[in-house]
Amino acid sequence: MSKRIITFGEILLRLSPPNHSKLYKAKSFEAHYGGAEANVAASLALFGCDVKFVTAVPDNELGDSALSELRSYGVEPIAVKQGNRLGVYYFEQGASERPGKVLYDRTSSSFANLKKGMIDWETIFKDSDWFHWSGINASLSQDLAELCKEALEVASKMGLTISADLNYRPTLWNYGKNASEIMPELVQYCDVLLGGTDDSEKCLGIKINPSETIENVFTKWKQQFSKLKTIVSTMRYDANASSNIIGAVLWDGTNLLKSKEYNITHIIDRIGAGDAFMAGLIYGLIAYPDSNQVALEYAVAASCLKHSIPGDVNLSTVNEIIALINGAGGGRVIR
């Protein structure tokens, strides 16, 4: 895999009480580091890719620790050191009918205070092939939305493939703009897009009606964002907090490919399953340029395995993912 990939986003300290304890009675927290684009970077590095992660952290022990964690996966962090807060999120693991809960505590973080001009995109993108970002960046502040745009313009100009995950989180859009006022001008730069079709109107400003087929939705997206070549969407069925069925679709402008579905009966950690999918898709599109179907299967299998792994990052290797695609489920102990 000679491609060089850049992802850009925030890395947060995740604090989750062990053993399904509720936050209300938490006596301790397990610490993980994660964030949408950081998780994509880490997974790609574990696949053997050459990955850099652009971010900002405070110049203190927690900022250093977050970067150390990234390096441990083989990611090269490029971090602006500023401010005094590493963003935090509290995660209460759900079970059965009790949903998981995320409590964001990322206001005024080092990353949230980034602005246009603080990052030397030309140098970073030099000799790179792919740029990935997500809608969370744009949700944090007007400044960050503008910084995203700056990055996208440079990446586009320098000829990188650009992928995005809409990652629409209504509670994060608090600076006075709706997602639909910001996201379209960013998505126009993208070649590859992961998005929930339900978010079409609120996130992209493209109205759809409930009876519309997914091909129609994707066609509308393509009409508005002409650069898009690959649009993907993940699905969950029969879900409670402990078990569900997952699958995904990929639209290449012509055909709608459907992936195999996996029945995940025991979820260990669901956070980062979308990022695992995204990393799997980027890897798949690069490694299997001739088969979007294989790329899609790789992405779904990666996401499936992430549900069995504690923390935000998919620790699965290429071999493990391919074994699952080839039919080796969890039923047999590997010795």
Add this chain to the structure above:
Amino acid sequence: MSKRIITFGEILLRLSPPNHSKLYKAKSFEAHYGGAEANVAASLALFGCDVKFVTAVPDNELGDSALSELRSYGVEPIAVKQGNRLGVYYFEQGASERPGKVLYDRTSSSFANLKKGMIDWETIFKDSDWFHWSGINASLSQDLAELCKEALEVASKMGLTISADLNYRPTLWNYGKNASEIMPELVQYCDVLLGGTDDSEKCLGIKINPSETIENVFTKWKQQFSKLKTIVSTMRYDANASSNIIGAVLWDGTNLLKSKEYNITHIIDRIGAGDAFMAGLIYGLIAYPDSNQVALEYAVAASCLKHSIPGDVNLSTVNEIIALINGAGGGRVIR
């Protein structure tokens, strides 16, 4: 919720080995405090009710710790300080086909040595609206059975609504009386009763035959205990130690209402699920006086969520329970 509720019972230290370890190989124990009526009190306090819990504990660190735990939920404990033992129970968590096990170690506890005349019921019940107790109290000693009767007479005289959970535990009735010799004269004071219909003969002395409908059983109960207005019973189907389906019925003297059923696929902690139901029912009957169906749904949803929460106490809030009633299962992470 302006109603003031009093519950009366024992609070025990629960010791359970972590991670499904058996007691035989336990190297450590997680500590929780619980007890049928204490759990009801704690859950009601977390719903925002004004709750007092009447009990007895030793005047030592463990007694203080038990009361501290109650206060942490917002319960006001009223505790006789006597004796030198806080009752204990060991709980071995089951899994799949291995049943959970409770090993009671409550003999000679401070609570078990309570006697008539030790508690000033008139003062306690003053300005209160509801009194709740369970059959466990009556099982511990003749003295406690008489103390229950004393409490019930005062509560009845002072006009409180009275609820009881039969909570029939055969292994606890060891002082020479059968439950059916004691419980009927206590149940006669009750307005609301939670009971397993299978226990009708052994606990209440009312014979039923297996083919009898549940309406018939409840009708017989009503015939004997004329004060009863609301009788409820919970059900479990397809149960192993890790998963099952729950539901409940409520009989209001005329109609038998059936609740929605919940398929709990991953049980985190089943202890206290009945107490969570009872607290939900009391809350429901008070908060929704016009709809027994809503009260029942609230109680079942509360019990359902308890299965996902470690410890004896249902930490669920009113909002979480109502969200479940309204269809929000665990499938979606709340952000």
Add this chain to the structure above:
Amino acid sequence: MSKRIITFGEILLRLSPPNHSKLYKAKSFEAHYGGAEANVAASLALFGCDVKFVTAVPDNELGDSALSELRSYGVEPIAVKQGNRLGVYYFEQGASERPGKVLYDRTSSSFANLKKGMIDWETIFKDSDWFHWSGINASLSQDLAELCKEALEVASKMGLTISADLNYRPTLWNYGKNASEIMPELVQYCDVLLGGTDDSEKCLGIKINPSETIENVFTKWKQQFSKLKTIVSTMRYDANASSNIIGAVLWDGTNLLKSKEYNITHIIDRIGAGDAFMAGLIYGLIAYPDSNQVALEYAVAASCLKHSIPGDVNLSTVNEIIALINGAGGGRVIR
């Protein structure tokens, strides 16, 4: 102890890696709740006092958890619910020559955003006898400094005894004012003051020279703040992060009383040792109105025991503290 005490301040979530791990390599955090005035309140409640704690927390699981913790000690919290951040601090336990480290993450917390007029001091102070606050409040924002002043004026007018702990933390004074511009007008309301004499100039604006005796320093303080009746200061000698000797002095305007000194050879948790002293002093001054020496000994013994207790709060009881004053050290196991 019939006195009713009010304390006012922030309650924070403390996150500390276990077993002397550094923050840089923290894989989990133990959770405690604490804060200077909250610790004083909790300790006083454990002494059997009637205590209320005035604060602000977010209306979420962490805010509820902080209040629950306070209630567990018997403190009645009076909390403004606003904002979305519970303040946090990370604590890296030191050892021997490695100092402990506190990393504050309390910017924009619910408490930090309190303003004049948000708290009904008249109602709170009604029937109360004592008001305690610390300089940390005043360091957080101009608004909080003004709110402190508001509280002090009302408390003063309503005749409460007022105590303060200077608690000078240079890194917290970031809103453009020096402590010496703010603190004097707040300290003027105080009857009882705990302060490090080294901070005289920076915190109170009163210059002293190094050779000055402590009586001289306290005399200067008294000259400026005429209401002061009791001034105390704690000392540490031969300290590393694991062991030291502590003692204290109390000046009653006439005599400088010196306490017994304790050689603490194994520190378990040093955070809150000053708050334990303050709570001990308030209790001592109330319980032993005829002997400042006894009050001082009580305060120092309380602080000594705090060093042996994990978390921010001194869990020691009156009996334990008196036993230490009377010479029962840790050398004998109590059975």
Add this chain to the structure above:
Amino acid sequence: MSKRIITFGEILLRLSPPNHSKLYKAKSFEAHYGGAEANVAASLALFGCDVKFVTAVPDNELGDSALSELRSYGVEPIAVKQGNRLGVYYFEQGASERPGKVLYDRTSSSFANLKKGMIDWETIFKDSDWFHWSGINASLSQDLAELCKEALEVASKMGLTISADLNYRPTLWNYGKNASEIMPELVQYCDVLLGGTDDSEKCLGIKINPSETIENVFTKWKQQFSKLKTIVSTMRYDANASSNIIGAVLWDGTNLLKSKEYNITHIIDRIGAGDAFMAGLIYGLIAYPDSNQVALEYAVAASCLKHSIPGDVNLSTVNEIIALINGAGGGRVIR
């Protein structure tokens, strides 16, 4: 149970990261001691049998600890003390579609260096009734294969009943011989054999074709190994790493008996499930000499319960297994 049973094999230190962590991110390991024949011995001792376990361990703390663990179950260890390595295996617990993984680290262990002549079989087998071993022994080295043969000859000559578990692990056969070159001359001594029919060719050198019935396979085995009286095989269906259905068959030379099947919906620890079956079978055959069906049901129920128990050893008691056979699943808490 007056029968005296000898088992022979290696005891290993098992190191498994807690909470489904992957080995790659393991920050701690839970320690268990186990090994195929050690697990059989421990389970039989917990059933009340008189059991000795023949092995080799280094003369250091870990060797002592392994023997201490065996004694804790009531097994009498007979251990050659030699070498300086206790064999180790790392176990990564799987979940859902992620398979569990075993990483053996047993090269050059004290046991692996045993040779013919080092063990006084005559003394050990004196007054004993049953000898059990497994194919793992034979896989470790030519010396061990010869030592097995030595043991089998003596046991045979002294009239013990002999049982074996093929336990075919391809990755362990590394010393230049195939299992099929070694195992047949060892299996010829056996009265009771547990084997996967899929391993017929590779392990026993007996070719079968996929369409062959299990009776046919067992008939072929019996033809080659004339001493065999009881052949058993276990089955797993619908398996992922967290749930599956298990059952077993027993062929007595005439009839193929089928066991009840159990749907294990939540696997706590699958390691040792085969050994639990083997111990159950030996116990069953001894305790219920008149009913192979009961023996088989006992073995399957034992194996079923093992899936719910952390560690390598089945801690289930005779009463618990019989209760499961009699229909008491995990659905009811035992109080």
Add this chain to the structure above:
Amino acid sequence: MSKRIITFGEILLRLSPPNHSKLYKAKSFEAHYGGAEANVAASLALFGCDVKFVTAVPDNELGDSALSELRSYGVEPIAVKQGNRLGVYYFEQGASERPGKVLYDRTSSSFANLKKGMIDWETIFKDSDWFHWSGINASLSQDLAELCKEALEVASKMGLTISADLNYRPTLWNYGKNASEIMPELVQYCDVLLGGTDDSEKCLGIKINPSETIENVFTKWKQQFSKLKTIVSTMRYDANASSNIIGAVLWDGTNLLKSKEYNITHIIDRIGAGDAFMAGLIYGLIAYPDSNQVALEYAVAASCLKHSIPGDVNLSTVNEIIALINGAGGGRVIR
């Protein structure tokens, strides 16, 4: 060591909160099994002696677990199975000036209900050489005091060497007799006695005055209990809960031998230090019959090492103890 040793006493479940937590805030407990005579038995077994421990436990998981623990050390337990309580004690670890605390919860335990005639002493003592007991047994009930006497008479008649540890715990003597009414008639059977000279009057009824030398005290003891050959006493100096200096003296009727003293600067677990001494003394007297000084040094070194070992049992080996006697302190890592 061909001597066979019998000890007799209660084995208790010890529950201690980890990391110096107070009982009041305990969220979990570490589980250990211990008891004065059980600890002596375990330590002797680890020294390689042949040891049986006579006791009573309930026929449940906890009783089985206690026996399993004893077997793990190589002790052969001989247990009456009766009653339904395993005795418990809660242990709050102290630190520096905060003393450790033991909260006994052993009322009505299986052991406490033993009576004369329940134990077949003749069979137990057959072929045995040494019998050890402690004053705790006699403190629990009149029945147990009589059972002790029964055992002592048989042991004496059968010619065993008899040792006792006075182990005077005032809070345990609750059945209406003072120790001094009971202990003398039991001590008269003893050859070896460990006792605190401060307990002379209260435990043995022999008055001493504070200025009396220890030789005088021991001479008085010898005058009353003529069978005594060896009297020992341990000392602690400069003690807080974390550090102290220990030593011991041994009087052989003629000379008062003094041991080396050890400065224990960091106590890990002090419980069982006296039992470690007692086991060391028994071992020393047997292994070094020609040198009471060596026996005494062995006992003190054993007790010294126990302070560094978690739990009730001294896990030190003969080699480790001899290395300490020979001057190898803890300053060098053994590789």
Add this chain to the structure above:
Amino acid sequence: MSKRIITFGEILLRLSPPNHSKLYKAKSFEAHYGGAEANVAASLALFGCDVKFVTAVPDNELGDSALSELRSYGVEPIAVKQGNRLGVYYFEQGASERPGKVLYDRTSSSFANLKKGMIDWETIFKDSDWFHWSGINASLSQDLAELCKEALEVASKMGLTISADLNYRPTLWNYGKNASEIMPELVQYCDVLLGGTDDSEKCLGIKINPSETIENVFTKWKQQFSKLKTIVSTMRYDANASSNIIGAVLWDGTNLLKSKEYNITHIIDRIGAGDAFMAGLIYGLIAYPDSNQVALEYAVAASCLKHSIPGDVNLSTVNEIIALINGAGGGRVIR
């Protein structure tokens, strides 16, 4: 710090039971990765140096994990992937008079099987300035001793500064050669040497007599190894397993410099203290080329801080070390 440093050695998995548990009773192990030269590399990287670590690991999860850990500190690992064993060592933490214990389990590890010709030293040393190795490498096998020589010849030829730590561990020299037959021809390449003077004869073959001054010893060393410019030795006084005093000396061929001494009263983890010294010395010699005294003080302060840090690696930063040199001990909490 523009210098590029290469270290060469084995990285091992360290398994240590928590909370001062003995190996004999270990129920879990904390996992750390370490090794003499790996620890030096990690510490230097944390100081901000550019460091590569040359080693060999198996191509499995544990090998990957070891490399990941190195990367997390900023070290770039250059690893031969071969064999199937990552070396392991078990570490039993001592306390007071109980010494710590290391149990090596590194036979047949991937590293131990390295041979001449497997590593491309020319490429590795290109553009590098410093090469560090230790005597442990040479102790493992004749092949490794030859590989060390190969590396030293290349490094020497390419002009790197070469440092070595004798690290004499008698139990590791098992392949038939004494250290004194091997080490001298390796030490002759060194510019900087850390060694215990007690090991002069056994490790270097240079006899000294006990009364000789350290200057004399170092002079003899210099006579034999003419390239040596800087010789250092560390000292421990008054040591038990929990506390001691440390210091060091440095001889520059002319003067014997003595460092400040530190009284470490509470040791958290002593493993790696020598490696922390070595890393500190290398950093010091590079960063302070004009002052060997400052370099020495830096090394000793680094080593002092390591004693307070769990694991093998000194996590201290340059700022923390300089603060300690400047007199900031652990007595004050940094806020």
